[in-house]
Amino acid sequence: MRVIAGLVKGMKLKSPKGLETRPTTDRVKESIFSMINPYIIDSIILDLFAGTGGLGIEALSRGAQKVYFIDSNKNSIEVIKENVKQAGFEQESIILFREVQKAIKECSLSENKVDVIFMDPPYLKGFIVPCIHAINTEEILNEEGIIVVEHDLKDLLPDQIGRFIKVKEKKYGNTRITIYAGEA
Structure with a gap:
């Protein structure tokens, strides 16, 4: 697992030990960023279920302004901190050890809305729809923003x-990427 493009292209990312975290493969990550590249420059990103921080670090490498990394696993938080430090993105990163629903609620209290939300929750556990409903209710995504779900x-x-409509969907082996955008 590595950073594919940008400032820290080629940097290897650390992963937590064990099977609790399933990092996004380089192939899937490359495809995601080819679909959403216009949204990245100078954007504020929310990386939910951040795992290794791979998606958020890729976004920073490609020119995102700031990334909020959220995970409820202590091992993942430690790995994200190590990866962010190795990449030199400490100033652009906020790493929060939180349950995702609480983090979404906290984000609503901020004046700044986010431009892109990455969601890579544990597979088949029912997290996706409730999280997107919370994002809709708390209004944390800019009107032109997108939600990228792995x-x-x-x-x-x-x-x-809610107000989010599926605008794109792609399959990669056993993985699907679905992108939602706000209703016009």
């Missing part, structure tokens, strides 16, 4: 969740 192929998501 999930299991068997996890079929609805075409609309």
